[in-house]
Amino acid sequence: MAGPPRERTLDATLALLREGYGFMARRQAALGSDSFRTRLMGGQDVLCIKGEAAAEFFYAPDRFTRKGALPPTTLLSLQDLGSVQRLDGSAHRWRKRLFLQVLSPPAVTRLGDLFDAEWDARAALWRERGEATLYVEMGQVLTRAVCTWGGSPLGDHEAGRRAAEFQAMIEGAGAVGPRNWKGLALRSRTERWARRQVADARAGTHADSPLAAVAFHRDEAGELLPERTAAVEYLNLLRPTVAVDRFVVFCAMALHDQPEWRERLAGADGATYAAFAQEVRRFYPFFPAVGGRALQPFEWQGKRFKRGAWVLLDTHGTNRDPRAWREPERFDPGRFLRDEANAFNFCPQGAGDVSTGHRCPGEAAVVELMARATRRLVAMAYEVPPQDLSIDAGRMPAIPKSRFVIRLGR
Template identity: 40%
Template sequence: MVVQQEFPKETGIDHSLDLLREGYMYIPNRRHSLQRNLFETRLLGQRAICMGGKDAAEVFYDHTKFIRSGAAPKRVQKTLFGENGVQTLDGEEHRHRKQMFMSLMSKERLELLHEITYKHLDLMAADWEKRNSIRVYQEAKKLMTRVACEWAGVPLWASEVEKRAEDLSTIIESSVSMGVRYQKGKNARKRSESWMMDLIEQVRRQERMPKEDTALYTMAWHRDLQGNLLEPRVAAVELLNILRPIVAIAIYISFTTLALHQFPGQASKLKETGQDYYRQFVQEVRRYYPFFPFAGARVKEDFTWHGYHFKKGTLTLLDLYGTNHDVHLWDNPDTFYPERFTEWQGSPFDFIPQGGGDHYLGHRCAGEWVTIQVMKVVLDYMVNRLDYHVPVQDLSFSMVSIPSIPKSGIKLTDVKKL
């Protein structure tokens, strides 16, 4: 018989402000101080369970035990996710909607993404040669907006690029902010959804005919389990759920550039080795640097796990960053070491920068393969096709601000194509 255990508890009325003050380290700090992989606290005025590690990730992504409905606060839905999108669904409805996304991740589509990314990178690099300096993050946002729109079949005029890139990145940057910044995120979400809705309706009226294998076509004509087309606003939300995560790769591009500078021996090693090492480097960037700190869900029905009783409806947060830096899972986790992925077998629960579990059936990010593909193209270009200088600047990044972005945006000077 399993003996029921009491959750280690964080004392106090509410710890929402502590979470904001500590950011990525809120859950890891308490896992360390309590010497437990889970603990009970209070967030947003309610009881919450926080947990991390491989075993915790495995149970967290068990769809019989946790649901996503009601987990994301409305304020996050009004900026980052959008309302009634795939992230908020469960059960057969979620699996059906998720299949729509995964249908876009074919080998052919990913190869096309490679070509589109290289093309736009090469075009932008020609412009960088004419300028005294660039900021990698600012340029990466525009790059990824161009790439995302072309790959998704979304028309984008050259004069629109900066405006659309700013809106899409503001949605990402404002998701857990307050005040004026949060309002900017809501406004950017409204403008972007309106843009997507117009396109969806044009396709349905057959005024616009995108290719059948594009996201625009797929979202416009997707039917739910009842055989009905998605509401135009929901279809717009899901189309943004293609564009937004691709634009978010700009953060990883910034950290890729930072890693090449912080660990200068890596560039020569990349030049001397094959594509396997490029993949290892990209995976280590995703593991080492902060992206999103945690994922949220609610307990579906009462259950007991390792002697701990989880009560139906309880908010539960999984420590993504801390799991990727767990000393029980990774040797020297605070060391940048791409070679750790040489023999890595690809567990869906110990390496979870974009969520864990199964891509097709669970809530792991559908765009993870897109992220890896784009990062490999950009890494190869920066190492083998670009020369540049990194001047003295503030290259630090915050472990409190979510998402974390290098403070200087990574300034480069003397950029030349090789």
């Protein structure tokens, strides 16, 4: 067998940046195959795969490393050298336990409670002004909530600055050029701040906080993490939580586009809110793909690939794969009450087992925050004035052009 078809190109990176979320779907259709080969990042061969079976293959423990697996600029803006995502084998599992402990169910509830309190405090300001841009406001609310939760409560001035830094870093993740450079420049400022937090935690009395858990975490050999590594891991808790701002905007978009769901959610139970949040994570674009480099040779559709082969799992396409989802292009939270999802067909934040693989440890926190935000949006009286809510498929991570403006009565 010849294996997956190959796109005839010297390098498709510019097309990827232009087409964004549509890049893989377009090639799957043109080549008539879910799996295909192309060239990216300076002509490097890459195998793109999609679907439940592909996710199961990709997420088999220790099959792929994340080292050297993403466009370097993207990697720098999301996670950093020495972070849990760059570890493999037992060192990875050991560090991952830290994240799973810090994000325990009671800790997630505490984060949710802080989020609610910050939302309520901030909503008074929105009413006073009569208008709010949800994306900007969520950056503020989430930054304040997660920094208090982490162990670094922020004053008003500092909160604004940190929120702008986090949002710019996330904005820069899928870009090249100025948008990415801006993210990288702010990153070093944020990192200095996080290092100070770690140093202060180590110098002070031991408090029971995520910051202290990271600052006093010991590696497999019983050593404290270097200060810079601890700072990076602390930021790996804070920054992705702020990235939930995008998902909250998509919750508001879904309520706007599906007003019947606003009615159904009023007075609904927690399970229905969670199902709504899950469907938003499935339906709206965020991470287009996850990348890995093979730790051992493997075979895919009859073709042998060498150790080090680069593979991208099309997570966005997998979430909308008609083999796994009934009417995937329809927004239907009910599918999560009917158990259509499993550990591999649904992968907005990775797939498989969270403790042994690289699946995101923040999923419970994300769903909790989205469900709470939706509850508040449903309870709040606001209008959506005319604005450009279109989503540019070529811009990653995605966001509606207007950032979702709402108008409130005073």
